Amino acid sequence: MKIRVGFGFDVHQLKEGHPFIMGGVKLEHASGAYGHSDADVLVHAICDALLGAANLRDIGYHFPNTDDRWKGISSLILLQECISLLAQKGWTVGNIDAMICLEAPKLNPHVPAMKQNIAKAAGIDEDDISIKATTNEKMGFIGREEGVVAYAVCLIQKTLTNAY
Numbered sequence: 456m457k458i459r460v461g462f463g464f465d466v467h468q469l470k471e472g473h474p475f476i477m478g479g480v481k482l483e484h485a486s487g488a489y490g491h492s493d494a495d496v497l498v499h500a501i502c503d504a505l506l507g508a509a510n511l512r513d514i515g516y517h518f519p520n521t522d523d524r525w526k527g528i529s530s531l532i533l534l535q536e537c538i539s540l541l542a543q544k545g546w547t548v549g550n551i552d553a554m555i556c557l558e559a560p561k562l563n564p565h566v567p568a569m570k571q572n573i574a575k576a577a578g579i580d581e582d583d584i585s586i587k588a589t590t591n592e593k594m595g596f597i598g599r600e601e602g603v604v605a606y607a608v609c610l611i612q613k614t615l616t617n618a619y
């Protein structure tokens with residue numbers, strides 16, 4: 456068995472009156488994340504962790520923000536695409552651990568639904584995806600609620616076939 460780890464990071468601006476999608480869940484909040492897709496910062500960080508682990512470049516390489524095919528797209532679809540890219544190289548996901556840095560709203564009540572959405576899109580058990588959140592203690596651009604950040608790490612695995 457060969458295993459690899461990956462790391463992903465993403466950041467998006469928060470804009471008033473914009474929808475706020477996180478882990479495929481629509482959060483009720485005065486502002487929301489702005490981007491070319493649905494700006495789901497958590498799912499983007501996870502995509503980059505998975506692509507990085509498999510040495511498959513990054514999310515912007517596969518889904519450029521200049522391509523209208525990805526405009527407004529649900530990032531869960533991009534996650535499914537990333538899982539297919541990994542599968543083509545024989546990789547399956549071991550586990551994912553993610554951290555969101557956001558001042559408000561509180562994410563804890565939404566974590567079960569986010570885990571369910573991500574597990575379904577990635578074809579993994581909910582027990583293999585962990586989602587955590589922290590504020591930035593009112594400091595910096597996150598503290599001023601100008602932006603949201605997410606980090607993710609993952610482990611991927613493949614069974615090596617013996618050529619002899």
Ligand SMILES: Nc1ccn([C@@H]2O[C@H](COP(=O)(O)O)[C@@H](O)[C@H]2O)c(=O)n1
Binds near residue numbers: 559591
């Ligand atoms: N947007 C957020 C931020 C934090 N949480 C939860 O609150 C706990 C305390 O956060 P601090 O930043 O004050 O340490 C944190 O451990 C999370 O459980 C949250 O749900 N949503």
Ligand SMILES: C[C@@]1(CO)OP(=O)(O)OP(=O)(O)OC[C@H]1O
Binds near residue numbers: 492514515526
């Ligand atoms: C997902 C893509 C593509 O719609 O757009 P954004 O939603 O702007 O997200 P980002 O994390 O900046 O980078 C990847 C992009 O190419």
